[in-house]
Amino acid sequence: MRRLTIAVLLVLTGCSSIADNAVGFTAVDLTAPAEALTTHGDLLVIGTRPTDHPELVTRDKTGTQSNVRLTPATPYGKEAHWYGLASDGTTITGVGGERGGAHGNVRWSAWTGDTRQINEKPQAFSTFGGYGAGELIGVVRTKQGPLIIGSWQSAKAGLDIATWTYAQDTWTRQPSAGTALESSQELLRFPLAVTPNGDGALVVGWQIAKGVVSAAVWQFDGTSWTTATLPDGDAALAARCWDGTCHVVGRSKGKLAWWKSGDQWTKVTTPDIPVSDDADLSAPVPVNGTPTLFIDHNGVKLVSEKDERPADGPTGEVKAAETVGGQVFVIAGERLWRLT
Known part of the structure; x- marks a missing residue:
């Protein structure tokens, strides 16, 4: 014993x-799987994707989350996964x-904006x-x-x-x-x-x-x-x-x-x-x-x-x-x- x-x-x-x-x-509770991260000043920017479309969420130092409005311009932009995010503190x-x-x-889409709204900027097919x-x-x-x-x-x-x-x-x-x-x-x-x-x-x-x-x-x-x-x-x-x-x-x-x-x-x-x-x-x-x-x-x-x-x-x-x-x-x- x-x-x-x-x-x-x-x-x-x-x-x-x-x-x-x-x-x-x-x-950290999110409504969709997370794919990418970057910082925007003192905000964390999180690229997420539910089953069929991209989303973007910001999180401040208190933990408050806000959705960024995304405006796709192409069919593939509406379905995109996030391959990369970057910010200079002003533009995302x-x-x-x-x-x-x-x-x-892969059909590529390019996005530009800020924490209020990010728009897909359609490009000629031969661009990417x-x-x-x-x-x-x-x-x-x-x-x-x-x-x-x-x-x-x-x-x-x-x-x-x-x-x-x-x-x-x-x-x-x-x-x-x-x-x-x-x-x-x-x-x-x-x-x-x-x-x-x-x-x-x-x-x-x-x-x-x-x-x-x-x-x-x-x-x-x-x-x-x-x-x-x-x-x-x-x-x-x-x-x-x-x-x-x-x-x-x-x-x-x-x-x-x-x-x-x-x-x-x-x-x-x-x-x-x-x-x-x-x-x-x-x-x-x-x-x-x-x-x-x-x-x-x-x-x-x-x-x-x-x-x-x-x-x-x-x-x-x-x-x-x-x-x-x-x-x-x-x-x-x-x-x-x-x-x-």
Whole structure:
């Protein structure tokens, strides 16, 4: 009996230790599954989608939620999923998409407005679609205005990284030829995510040269593009920049890889976490000053350079993380959670 009592106490003590290490979260009630996040000043902007149409919700620091009026202009805009949201504190820009047509390609929609109303701005079919079209990966606000990032058929080989700028309700694809975004027979480029970086943007992804695959980044300073290869990496999947440093997460030999900017890009040592070839990662965020990645690894975990801690509450694939007003929010399993 005494041995049994000791065994029970040891089990309970172990469970208590695990529970003490867990980070608590509170579910944020929404009327539809969550797909995307951005900030708009001190507001959290949440892209949601019920069964057949997009919605947009704002949440202030008190927890008060408000619906933004959406005005679609095309049949596919009425059915769009959110592929990306961005804001400069004044204007909100969104990219939506829904598959359709004979080939099941994504039919893209572009949205612009503010917290009162966001309108789909219809574009010519050839703007984002048609012969030579690739994919759109997201939208970012820069000092020069919004940029949509994606890919488009290269004049030399494969696909170039492509950029679209916005003026007078029209998105215009900019030439990639002769820039660091252009592919060639010797070097093919593949963008996967984009984030603001100072006055410009940082695009992350992968490239292949002479059969060698490597993680790569492309930086826009507001005028021109430069590129860099990340050390010991196969693909860069997500990124975020703050306080003058960019944090990039991705994959290296089937494991989590993390890089940060400086005089040169350096690889950070992290816990040993598998990342499959088809996995997506959300961008890291600062949690109490520590760069932190939320990832589904036998349950949602908070991963930093130092450790890995379980999240108490969130479950499922992590799609996005965001900080606003000193609060941290995460989309996991299509639900929105707030770190408590």
